[in-house]
Amino acid sequence: MFVTERQNEIRKQLLEHKRITVSSLSKLLHVTEVTIRKDLEQLEQEGFLVRQFGGAVLKESPAALPKQTALQLSCPVPRSQEKLKISALCTQYIQNEDIIFLGGDDFGCFIADELKKSRQLSHVIVITNCLYITVCLSSVPFVTLFSLGGQLYNVNGIHAYYGTASDHFLDTLYINKAFVGVDAVSFEQGLMISINEITNLYTHLKKQSDEVIFLFESSRFNKRSLYHLADLCEAQTIITTSNIPNGFKKHCFDSGIKLFTAFENDLDQPIIQEE
Amino acid sequence: MDLKTHSSIFFRNMSFSFTDQTIFTDFNLEILPGEVHYLLGQNAAGKSTLVRILSGLLPFQNGTITIGDTVYHPGALIPAKKHRIHTIRQNVGLFDNMTVFDNIYVYCMDARSQKSIRSLAMKFLDEFQVSFELDTFVSALSLAEKQLVEMMIAYIIMPDILIWDDGGFDIHGIHMHQFNLFLNKLKQEKITLLYFSHQISEIVSLADRITIICGKDRYLTLDQSDLNTKDIASYMYGTNIRKLAYPRFPGHSVPCEDLLTVTDLTTRNHTLSGISFTLHAGEILGIAGAAGSGRTQLTQALIGVNPLKRGTIYSHSSGSLIFNPAQAANEHIGYISDEPQKNIFPAMVPTSNITISDLNAVSDLSFVNGQKELKIGNHYLALLNISEADKPLHKFSFGEQQKIILARLLFSNTRIIVADEPTKILDSYSKVDIYNLFNSYVSKRNALLLCSSDFSELAGMCDRVLILQDGKISAELCKPQLSEYAIAMSVYQEKLKFSETSTI
Numbered sequence: 001m002f003v004t005e006r007q008n009e010i011r012k013q014l015l016e017h018k019r020i021t022v023s024s025l026s027k028l029l030h031v032t033e034v035t036i037r038k039d040l041e042q043l044e045q046e047g048f049l050v051r052q053f054g055g056a057v058l059k060e061s062p063a064a065l066p067k068q069t070a071l072q073l074s075c076p077v078p079r080s081q082e083k084l085k086i087s088a089l090c091t092q093y094i095q096n097e098d099i100i101f102l103g104g105d106d107f108g109c110f111i112a113d114e115l116k117k118s119r120q121l122s123h124v125i126v127i128t129n130c131l132y133i134t135v136c137l138s139s140v141p142f143v144t145l146f147s148l149g150g151q152l153y154n155v156n157g158i159h160a161y162y163g164t165a166s167d168h169f170l171d172t173l174y175i176n177k178a179f180v181g182v183d184a185v186s187f188e189q190g191l192m193i194s195i196n197e198i199t200n201l202y203t204h205l206k207k208q209s210d211e212v213i214f215l216f217e218s219s220r221f222n223k224r225s226l227y228h229l230a231d232l233c234e235a236q237t238i239i240t241t242s243n244i245p246n247g248f249k250k251h252c253f254d255s256g257i258k259l260f261t262a263f264e265n266d267l268d269q270p271i272i273q274e275e
Numbered sequence: 276m277d278l279k280t281h282s283s284i285f286f287r288n289m290s291f292s293f294t295d296q297t298i299f300t301d302f303n304l305e306i307l308p309g310e311v312h313y314l315l316g317q318n319a320a321g322k323s324t325l326v327r328i329l330s331g332l333l334p335f336q337n338g339t340i341t342i343g344d345t346v347y348h349p350g351a352l353i354p355a356k357k358h359r360i361h362t363i364r365q366n367v368g369l370f371d372n373m374t375v376f377d378n379i380y381v382y383c384m385d386a387r388s389q390k391s392i393r394s395l396a397m398k399f400l401d402e403f404q405v406s407f408e409l410d411t412f413v414s415a416l417s418l419a420e421k422q423l424v425e426m427m428i429a430y431i432i433m434p435d436i437l438i439w440d441d442g443g444f445d446i447h448g449i450h451m452h453q454f455n456l457f458l459n460k461l462k463q464e465k466i467t468l469l470y471f472s473h474q475i476s477e478i479v480s481l482a483d484r485i486t487i488i489c490g491k492d493r494y495l496t497l498d499q500s501d502l503n504t505k506d507i508a509s510y511m512y513g514t515n516i517r518k519l520a521y522p523r524f525p526g527h528s529v530p531c532e533d534l535l536t537v538t539d540l541t542t543r544n545h546t547l548s549g550i551s552f553t554l555h556a557g558e559i560l561g562i563a564g565a566a567g568s569g570r571t572q573l574t575q576a577l578i579g580v581n582p583l584k585r586g587t588i589y590s591h592s593s594g595s596l597i598f599n600p601a602q603a604a605n606e607h608i609g610y611i612s613d614e615p616q617k618n619i620f621p622a623m624v625p626t627s628n629i630t631i632s633d634l635n636a637v638s639d640l641s642f643v644n645g646q647k648e649l650k651i652g653n654h655y656l657a658l659l660n661i662s663e664a665d666k667p668l669h670k671f672s673f674g675e676q677q678k679i680i681l682a683r684l685l686f687s688n689t690r691i692i693v694a695d696e697p698t699k700i701l702d703s704y705s706k707v708d709i710y711n712l713f714n715s716y717v718s719k720r721n722a723l724l725l726c727s728s729d730f731s732e733l734a735g736m737c738d739r740v741l742i743l744q745d746g747k748i749s750a751e752l753c754k755p756q757l758s759e760y761a762i763a764m765s766v767y768q769e770k771l772k773f774s775e776t777s778t779i
Contacts, residue, residue, distance in 0.1 A: 092718060095525050242711065243660045249704035258520040261711045265658040267685055267719060270651055 001029065004074050007039050014049055014058045021055035073135045075113060076157045077106045082217045082241055085262035087111045089239055090179055090215065093260070096122055100177045101205060103198065104130035104160025107181035107215045112136045115143070127173055129166050129201070131159035146173065155195050162197035170204045178209040182216045184225035187251070190232045191216075192225035199227050206230075213237045218244040232257070282343025282358075282435065283308045284329075284467070289338035291324060298324045302338070304486060304496070309465040311458060313479055315472055316488035317511060317731070322471045325488070326440045329469070330362035331355030342436070361434035363425045369413050375424055376409040382428045395431045403453050426457055433464060440471045454478070474566060474728055475507060475767050487511055508763040512730060521735025522707065523559070524714050531556040533591050534691055534722050535608075537577070540586035546572040547746040550586070554691065556720040559713065561733040563762050564743030570726045573743065574695040577724065578610045579603040592690060609689035613696035615676035621669035625661065625679050626652025628668050632687035655682040659708070674705025681712055692716070695726045710736060730762045742766055 001009075006029055013020050013028070025036045040056050043049050049056045087110035094100055094115065102108035112133040115124070122142050128134055129148040137143045150165035180202060184192040191214055193199060206212060214230075218241045235257050242261035252259035284306040291299045298321045306312050316322045327333040328340075334350030341347060342358050349355065355362075362368075369378050376396065383392050396409055405423055407416060413424065429437055458481055461468050470478060479485060479502070486496045487510050495510055533553050540550040546569045554560055564570045575581040577588060579599040588597040590606040597603050612618060620628055630637045630648045637647040656664050659678045661671075668676060677697060684692055698706045713736065717723055727733050733740050734757055742750040742765045750765045 092524055242658075242708065246702075246704040249707040250702065253520055253703040253707050256520045258522045259707055259711075260522045260524075260714070261707070263658050263711070263715060264660070265654055267658070267712075267715055270654040 001031075003039070006031065006035075007043060010036075010039055010043065011048065014056065019052075019055060019057045023054075073132050075109050075136075076132050076159070077109050080106070080217075082219075082262075083107060084110055085241060085264075086215055086217070086239055087114050089260055089262045090213065091115055091118060093213070093239070094118075094121065094124060094177065096124070098177055099125040099127065099173075099175050101175045101179065101209065102126060102128045102130065102133050103178075103180050103201070104128070104133070104155065104158050105181035105198075106158075107179060108133055109136075109158065111179060116140050118142075127170075127175060129161045131161075153197060155197065162201060167201065167204045170201070170208060173208055175205070175209040176211060178205050178212045180205065180212055180214055180229075182214050182220070182225075182229055184220050184223040185214075185216055185232070186222050186224070187232065189224065189228060191229045191235065193227050193229045194225045196227055199229055202229055206234075211236055213239060215239050217241065221245065221248060284347075284436065285339075285341045287339045287341070289328075289335055289340060291321075291328065291333070291335040299335075302494070304494070306467060306469065307484075309462065309467055310483040311461070311468045311470065311481060313470050313472065313482035313485045314488060315475065315479070315485060315507070315511065317473060320473075320488045322473065322488060323440065326362065326364070326438055326471055329355070329436075329438055330360060330364075359435040360438065361429055361432050361436070362438040362440065363429060364440050368425060368428075369421055371414040372412065374410050374412055375407065375416075375427075378413055378424060379409075379428050379431060383431050386432065392431060396427060399427045399430050403456060423453070426453075430457070430460065434466065436467045436469070437461065438469045438471070441473075455481070508760060508767060512759040512763045519731055519735065521732065522710050522714065523736045524718065531558070531720065535577075535591065536587075536589045538587050538589070540573075540576060540588065541584045542572060542576055543582045543584045544572075545584075545746070547576060547581075550746075550748055552741060552748065552751075554722045554724060556722055557717050558738045559717055559723045559725055559736055561737030561740035562724065562726040562743060563728075563730065563733050563740050563766055565766050566728075568743040568766075569746040570728075570743055571695055572746070574610070574693045574724070574726050577603070577693050578608055604687075607688055607690040609684035609687070609692045611677070611680055611684070611692060611694040611697045613699040615673050615680055616669070618680050619668050619676055622667050624652075624666065625656060625664045625668055625671070625675075628679050629655050629682045629686055632683045636686075651686065655679075655686065658682070659712075672702075672705070674701045674708070677701060677705065678708060678712070681709070681716075685716070689721070691722050691724065693724045693726075696728065697725070698727075698732065699729070730759045730766075733762055734759045 009029060010020075010025060013025065022033050022036050022040070026033045029036070040049065040051055044051050044056070047059060049058055083106055087107055090107070090111050091114040102111055108128065108130055109132050112128075113136065115121075115126070116136060123144070124142060125144045125146065126133070126137055127146040127148070129150070131152070134145060134147045137145050148161050148166035148169050150161035150163040152159055153162050180198070182191045183194045212235070214235050214237070221244055233255065237258045237260070238252065239260045239262070242263050244261065249259060251257075286302050286304040289299055289302040314322060314325070324333065328335050328349050331349045331352045331354060339346055340349070347354060347358060370381070373381075376393065379396055380389065380392060387395075393409070399405070400409070403423065405420075407420055413421065416424065458468070470482065472478070480499075482499060484496060484498055485502065485507075486494055487507060488494045489510070497506070532555065534556050535554040537553070538551050541548045550573065552560070562570055562573060572581055576583065579597050579602055583598065590597060590608075593606060595602070595606065597606055597608070620631065626649055629652050634643060637644055637651060652664070656662075659675075659682060661675055661678070668679065671679070698709055701709065713723055725733065725737060737757065738754060740752045740757060740762055741748050742752065742762070752761055752765065
């Protein structure tokens, strides 16, 4: 069980019983008392509860319940430097008044994180099927948010809606930039993905979008994955990192695929530490 | 001379392909004896392949080429010589460390005696009013004069078929009257001239017929009387034969601050007059123009190399004017040329080549600190994905050299890069790298001035394009109207004045 999940459970218990002991929580959640104390400390800082000897009580006044706490999720995917670079580049690709789609994959979550910080945008419409992205962007003033419904799946730790209901809703929308992360790419097999639900979603996405932007780490080039998503010639735009092999760069340039690459280091002058 | 056979060249169903790329399929063309035939095609349309096939450097796979009545089997230089084919390949054929006469002698020695070569050469110098001597070293000559030497060699050889490949370089350095004289001479001797070029120049109007090559089996031959800019431009650029993908980020709609303002710029040598424009932060501004319109002159003026007669170049960052290269460097204006080998220190390793732009930053007192240099150098090499960096720079590819020059400019905090055909001699994968570097460069509120003769590059990468015409700005094209075709139309419409005869 992750920290967030555990803390949410503690919140739930507290809201139900108003008071709770450390030992009962420890038994309930199968973690040591030390861990529970840490969690309670954190929740106290948030203003959710007041710690007492041996346990905690819910802070009485309803005003003390900050609205955001209910709508807070930490990013469900581990941070990866390369994916972050690619996502930062994607965020630069988003313009004002764009209607974008962010999928329930690692890249989608990172793009949402980056988008939240953007200072250049004044209005963007975001369509997503991912629970984390919905929560993440719900408080961003310049984002108009549409969330697809349907059956909630937990795919590699990311909660997202898939299935006919979300497909139907998607069919009623118009999108100009759809960001789709893929798991593997090769010249022969094209773009591949390890989750079958996404292939289905993509067929609808393809119809509704002006431009589908495929994202992958350069290490995923010439690898294999379970399901075929699209042929390479279907792609219009690809964003990856600059250490992708030269053969791939040449292929993209000559066959009309816009290839954007994120760079390993920053363009700015490095800071030299004096020793 | 009077034994000349006046033979025509026939290409019949010729095909040619490299292992991974088909260049021609079923290429059919007849070149009439004694005509001046202009072969026009975009970069990578297959011009230079055709030149190499004709001059005997490449064998083709299928079909036949006949010259007169005999079948031509290229793939070796001997048959080319037998058919009296001579090729002028711009900037390739001359030995820099030899005199003009030695260069001529190398090419002509099997046909004539030294004495007759010398007398013919003297005759050429006289006829064409050339200012240099036969004993001058070629390295001391300007580009235009080198072209005259190449013409001189062709003049002395007097081949039946002359192939001229301008290799992507402008020939405007030669005075038009000299070129005219040369053409007349060719016509007199009934020599067939095949002129290959990637752009429309004045020479188009001197040609008898023009063939536009668009690669594979697409080509169009026009007579001089049928010519009009619209047809040429639409055939060359309108129908996208090869859709190339230029990775350019959509520009910010928010107006950005001015970085550089040029007002009424007029150079002392009168190649430019009354140029005014403003360069904003975060934009890529393109400069397009036909050969001789002053593109290169403009880039040189901006970095202070080309002395000004009138007008100002105002840098907004410090509020000062730029008159010379030192001031341009102080204002963080950097320059990239088309040939990276001109700008590097070939014997030095890449890291030293990068840090050379700001030695103060890597020095302790007045000594260069090798460790600092290495640290900074490696930072940029990692950025550019260059490995095995411990060999001298001349051993790297042009693409890598060009990237290292870019890194050098980044290291010295350059805010404005003036690039004169930066990707002209690069492979497509190096282009992708350079374009992506440009993208992230301008996204940091810097600006790029991109001069290019590749219209698709300008249309793909620029936010705005200025059209130069005889040293003046004749038009400005902005994003929605910006296309390869639009640029070609504005560049060539005025230039050739075809519009008078055609029905546009």
